[in-house]
Amino acid sequence: MNLISKLLGRDDTRSLTMDAPHPDSLLDRDAQGIIGRPIDRVEGPLKVSGRATYAAEYPAENLAYGVLVRATFGSGRITDVVTDVARSVPGVIDIVTDYPTFIRNPQQGGETKAPTQGVEKVDYFGEIVAIVVAETFEAAREAAQLVVVTHEPAKGAFVFEAHRTEAETPPPDQIPPRTEQGDVDTAMAQAAVAIDATYTTPSQNSAAMEPHASIAEWKEDGTLVLHGAYQMVASDQMQLAKALGVGVDKVRIIARYVGGGFGSKLGIAPESVAAAIAAKKLGRPVKVAMARQQVFDATVRRSNTEQRIRLGATADGKLTAIAHETLTSNLPGEDFFEPAGMGTHFAYAGENRLIDHKIVRLNWLLAGSMRAPGEAVGMLALESAMDELAERLGIDPIELRRRNEPGQDPEKEIPFSSRSLVACMDKGAELFGWADRKPRPASDRRGEWWHGVGMAAAVRSNMLQKSSASVELTPDGRAIVSTDMTDIGTGTYTILAQIAAETLGLPLDRVIVHLGDGAAPPAAGSGGSWGAGSSGSSVYLACEGIREKLAKAMDVSPDELTLKDARAIAANRAVDVTDLVGDGITVTGEIAPGKQEKLFNQASYGAHFAEVKVNAVTGEIRVERMLGVFTAGRILNAKTARSQCLGGMTFGIGGALSEELVHDPRNGKVVNRDLAEYHVPVNADVPQLDVHFLEERDIHANPIHAKGIGELGISGAGAAIANAVYNATGVRVRDFPITCDKLLEGLPD
Structure with missing residues (x-):
């Protein structure tokens, strides 16, 4: 480590709780003129050329294909899942029922408690009760249609008007009823x-362009890596871990590109747990991509x-x-x-x-x-x-x-x-x-x-939601932004790159943004229209911390420092940023709501x-x-x-x-x-x-x-x-x- 790196310290955390107004913003300086402009999406070329990899598109060795089986009744108790005929379809590997403990859709964004388990009792038509796994998607689909779910019918409530007089007041939560x-x-x-x-x-129905999909793979150390189409990676990892009965440190969700969500992908859906259960049982990766009809049947409305x-x-x-x-x-x-x-x-x-x-x-x-x-x-x-x-x-x-x-x-x-x-x-x-x-x-x-x-x-x-991001300023003058924040088509990649470029005085093409990986600092996720303000603020704070270190290297105050065109300007001097970063500087920014919202x-x-x-x-x-x-x-x-x-x-x-x-x-x-x-x-x-x-x-x-x-x-x-x-x-x-x-x-x- 060189002298500058020893002087500055490589890693740091900069936190802010919004207990007071924040009238002064570095973005108001507008030294680069990047913020507010109608800049094209930085990931746009990847998407239009088909090189942006979505949840169902990740390669995996020895991949098996899963198709979900739904209940074909609206209310009742499962008595048996008959799979004999389905298992005879060539290419079928297994049919995982485990129906007393199989997943019931726990879709709610931000939830970290264990999802409701147990679909021995079916509460709605289309509820997922099993998964067929085969060597090919076609074999799994054919076999899934041959699975027979028998049940004892139960009285259900299927007409809103008939039960409107039985309405009840929900328990108070974040929103008082x-x-x-x-x-x-x-x-x-x-x-x-x-x-x-x-x-x-x-x-x-949200009708997002990309159906829900997951590829589950268990690593040798017992860690589950799940490529999924999800909006809130950090809380979804907690949901998935509790659904599977493992520690949250044993679950990593990756959702780098999400083809729309509109709320339907805030929480985990049945395909994620089904894929994970099947992959664990088979000892090989399993992909489950829901058909459009299954999205309507068994996600959320x-x-x-x-x-x-x-x-x-x-x-x-x-x-x-x-x-x-x-x-x-x-x-x-x-x-x-x-x-x-x-x-x-x-x-x-x-x-x-x-x-x-x-x-x-x-x-x-x-x-x-x-x-x-x-x-x-x-x-x-x-x-x-x-x-x-x-x-x-x-x-x-x-x-x-x-x-x-x-x-x-x-x-x-x-x-x-x-x-x-x-x-x-x-x-x-x-x-x-x-x-x-x-x-x-x-x-x-x-x-x-x-x-x-x-x-x-x-x-x-x-x-405003609690959110964090790390920003690394590399020795060659690039900024690398890392956070598990997602981009569901809203432009997150672009605006985070703009914030980093503006505050660090870099050309936009020298900012690299990594999103949607559960191994990165946890962000607010995409939901509630809080994504830009929350994750953007965490990136801003990290960059603010880097600016302070650069000012220290120039022996000036941060207020005296101007960063523009990859140069640091202060005290009648202009220095290339690369001359100030040593072995690199990494700062993590953390934002949290405070008294201002009250x-x-x-x-x-x-x-x-x-x-x-x-x-x-x-x-x-x-x-x-x-x-x-x-x-x-x-x-x-x-x-x-x-x-x-x-x-x-x-x-x-x-x-x-x-x-x-x-x-x-x-x-x-x-x-x-x-x-x-x-x-x-x-x-x-x-x-x-x-x-x-x-x-x-x-x-x-x-x-x-x-x-x-x-x-x-x-x-x-x-x-x-x-x-x-x-x-x-x-x-x-x-x-x-x-x-x-x-x-x-x-x-x-």
Whole structure:
């Protein structure tokens, strides 16, 4: 080790807990001009050339292929798994049943407790009960179809409406199921104008492009290496270890590239444990790639909801009462509920408030987190109700929202860290041409088509999660970023490279980012729109630590140091970084939430505008154009941020107009379990979408001043479309999705 290395010390840790605002950020110096630019994805060439390796594509010697076997009944106890005929298929190696202790889907992001074990009792149609392993995928698939699962039937709950009166309050967790202040009933009775309406949304599927897949291989030292399609590597390793009954130090998940998740890959799914059990028993690697139908059957769904919205207002539009009461569904014993009232807590002022959630226990596929859990369907209802109230009052929908802008969090009575909802609505109105709209419904017919426009607000809570990353500045002047953070198509590789390049003064092509390996420092993972702010802050802190060491090597203070074009500049000197690093410098950055999240309401905001046309004969709906205006703190990359909003707005189109999982009322089976029958928006359904960002910094959120954006784009998007459909036709549909059959009878002559 040379003198510089001895002086600086090679390894160090820099930690920050967000107990205080962080007004000064190195990113504000903008010495390199890298942050915020619409830089192409650094891993893009690998993806478009097919060289980015996804979970099911890793090579392994002596690989066996597994196919999962599902239960073909909705509720009951397994009495036998008959495998004789299946074992006779040439190439079959084994059929692993172990059904009293086999895995039941434990899908929940961030969970570190042992998943629920034991599918001797089957709770939903499609639950995984066995795995067939063969020398070829084709043999395993054929044999899986020949496995017979016998059972004793049990009474199941398969119809939501039949059990809605049996709803129960879930136990309080991070999200309280009920909050109340004032007297909503009295305020509603005294209101000059009131809305009391019920909105329903169906079960939905994340429909990520990459199906769930795992390759499990046990090493000689007893360590399991699992290449999997997962969003949160650190917590998923804990889940998997506990499911298998081994120490967490014996499980390593690798998820370098993930082809979408939207929440469906937050926690481990059955294929991971099945592959690991089979690989252990056979003593060879096993690959399990779920078919699309199995993804629909046995991973996770967004819960259906029934939401009662009550709004009471004075004659001039001031809200006096807000109530948002939601029924969701989930399996017996599961605590997760779709928090539809999340945004309602702070979207608008109003002193009398009630937000309540209850669970209806059904023998349907497990319900869990799907993109913007809560706001995606909750804002669909709330913003539709606000539109109804605006019409009842005869007030412009934007003006109604402006009159109910809260000065602080109306429930917690704490200030907002930043809030730009009104600014987003005003800018959106200007860009969209809102002033030209025709307020009276069904007043704009052009040939066979009724035209209409609508708008809705978007709110999404911002969260910071504990996260860490190491950054190594090598002797040849490269920066190597390592963290188990994942990139699920959101641009993580690129923004982390940008942060490191900007703070260390390096060209972007001299930054290497390693993601998704459970052997690296544990990160927050991709979920809850916290990925960029959390993992980005940990990289930032590591780089800040390296800057301090470089400043020490130059014998100047860190504030005097400028890093640009791979040179350190201070005290009228310019030195190549390579002359300062010695044998290399490695610093680990660690960020953790602190008092700031309790002292301030942190959220991202936006406004959606949509124009639709509805066929006067068929009721067909076509979205003509959409605009989203958003604020989410510092925008780290204009291109990846815009892509996230475009994806969210597309989700909004699906939620408003087409997406619906259909459950068989006889057994709860998902009937439309592929992309032919589950109608996500396709290219022809999506018009030109426009996205506009307003400048913002949030010094209370994290040291890089960025806030979550991945789920903001979907929040309220569907409501803007629904409100536009009403403006076009005068038909208010409260049962989503809005399909032709729900419009036809009410269409104007």
